[in-house]
Amino acid sequence: MNATLQALLQFLQTWWVELVCGVVIVAVVPLIAGYVVLVERKLMADMQARLGPMRVGPHGLLQPIADAVKLLIKEDIIPRDSDALIFWFAPVISMVAALTSMGALYFGPSFRVAQGINIGILFVIGVSSLGFLGIILGGWASNSHYSIIGAIRSTAQLVSYETAGGLAIIAALLLAGTLRISAIVDAQAEQRVWFIFLAPVGFFIYLVASIAETNRAPFDLPEAESELVAGYMTEYSGFRWALYFLGEYANMIVVASVATTLFLGGWLRPFPNVHWLNWLDGLPPLIIALAGIYSIYRAGKQPVWVQSWFMWAVAFACFAVAAIFAAPIAFAPLRFALPGLNGAFWFLVKVSAYIYVFMWLRFTLPRYRFDQLMHLGWYILIPLAIVNVFSVGVAMLLESEFGWNRWLALIITTAFTLAVSVYLVHLHDKRAVMASTGRGVISDSYAG
C-alpha cells in the first residue's frame, strides 16, 4: 500500500506540470469555445448592422453560460429507430479527438501537455482528423435522411480537403526541417522570418483546407441549414448536440494553432530578434489593462445597476490578468516567467486573428454548391499543393546546392506556382464554359 502511494507521489512529482496543463485544457477549452461563439455572434451582428445578443449580461457577456446551462438541462432525446449505442458515443468521439490533439500543441513555450513529441505536428493533424469519425457515425446512427446526407457530404469533403491541407503544410515542414513543434518555432526564430512569407501559397491552401475541414462556411455543406436542417446533427439535442458544437470549435482552435505554429511564427512576438523593439514585451499587460479601462468606461453606460456591477467585475478581472502579466517585468525574481506568459499571449493573439479570418469569410461568402466544392478541391487545390511542394523543394535546392539568394529563389518559384494556379483556374473556366454550352459534356458524379 505504502509502495503504491510512493509510486503515485513519484508519478505526480514527475508529471505534475503536464497534468495541470491537461486539466486546464479540458476545463478551459469549453469555456473558450462558448465565448468564441459569442464573439462570432457579435461580429456577425456588427457586419450586418445589428446588435447581437444584448440581454444576458451587459453586451451579452453571460450568454455562453446561459446557453450552456440551457443545453445541460434540456431533455436528451434519442430517436426510437436510431442505433442507440453509436448515437450515444459519436459526439464524444468528436470532442475527445479535438481535445486529445491539443495535448501535443504548444500554447506558448512553457504551456504544453506533451513535451518534445517527435512527430508533434503529425500527431495533432492525425488525431484531430479522427473527429469526423464522430460526424459520420452520428449521422449514420440517427437513421434519418438529412443526417446521413450530411455525414456523407462531410466524409467526401474531409477526404478531399485533408489531402490538400496535408500537402500544404509540407511546404512549412520542408523549411523547418523537423516535425517537433518547438523546433519548428525555433527554426522561424533562427531564420528571422515567419514561414508565411517564405511559403505564402502553402499558407493560403492550408487556410482554405482548414475551413473545409472544420465544416465552416463557405464550406459548411455537411450542416447546411437551408438544405439539410442541421446535417449530421439534425437528430441531436441537449448536451450531445453541445458536444458536437464544442468539438467543432475546439477543432477550429486546433487548426488555427497548427497554422500559427507552422506559418505565423508560433509564440514569437513580432520581430523577436530586433532588440530596440524589446518594449513590445510590455505590450500584453498594457493591452489587457486598456481592455479593463474600456470596461469601466462602458460600466457607466449600463442601463441597470447589476449590469454596471458586472462590467466593474470584468474590469477588475482584466486588471488582475494585466497584473499577472506585468509582475515578471516589474520584479526581477519573477523574470523567469516572462517568456512563458508573453509567448502564450502572442500565440493566443495569432490564433484569435486566424479564427477572426474564419468568421469574416463566413459572413462574407455565400455557401458553395457541392460540385463546386469538389472542383475546387480536386481540380485546383490538390494540384496546386503538389506544385507548391515541388517549388519550395526546388527553391531550397537552389539555395543549398547552387548558392542562390534564398529570397530570389523563393520569389521565382512562388511566381511559378502562381502561374500554375492561374492556368488551373483558366482550365476550370474552360471546362465550365464547355459544360454550360453542352459541348464535350463532362457529367459530374455529384451534380448529375
Place this chain on the structure above:
Amino acid sequence: MLDSVLFYFFAGVAVLSAALMVTRRNAVHSAVFLITTLLATAGIFLQLRAEFLFIAQIILYVGGIMVLFIFVIMLVRLDVALHHIRFRMQRFVAVLVALALAFEVTVIVLLAGKLPGGGLFVQGAAPADKLPPNTEELAKSLFSSYLLPFEIASVLLLVAMVGAVVMAKNRRRGDAS
C-alpha cells in the same frame, strides 16, 4: 512495469475488439470495432517507441481507409447483401484459411528458439527508450538504401490510382450511351 501494463492493455483491447468485429451482425458495428482494433495496435506501436508507425497507422488506416470503409457500408445496404448466397459459400474457404493460419502460427511459435538468429526472440536489442528518433531514421533508410523499392511502390500505387480513374470513367461513358 508501465510498459508491460500498457502492452497488455492495448493487446487485450485489440484482441477483444477483433473478436467482436467478427461476431457483430451489424456492419457498422463491425467497422467501429475494427477501428478500435487499429487504434489499439497503434497504441502497441507507440509503446514500442515506433512513433512514426503509430501516427501512420492512425492517419492512414483509421483516418483514411476506415473512413472509406464506413462510407461504402453506409451507402450499400449490407443487411440485404449479407443474405445473398454468394457470402454463404465462403464458409468452407474461411475454415481452411483459418486452419492454415493457426498451423503456421503454431509452427513458428514452436520453432521459435531453433531458427537461425533466435527466431521470434530478438537478441541484443537496444532498450526501447534508448532508440534514436525513428521518423528521421525511417526517412534516411527509405530515401537512401531503399530508394528503388520505395519508388517502385509509389509507381505501383500511381498505376492503381490511374487504373481506378480509368475504370470509373469507362463505366460512366457506357451508361451514357
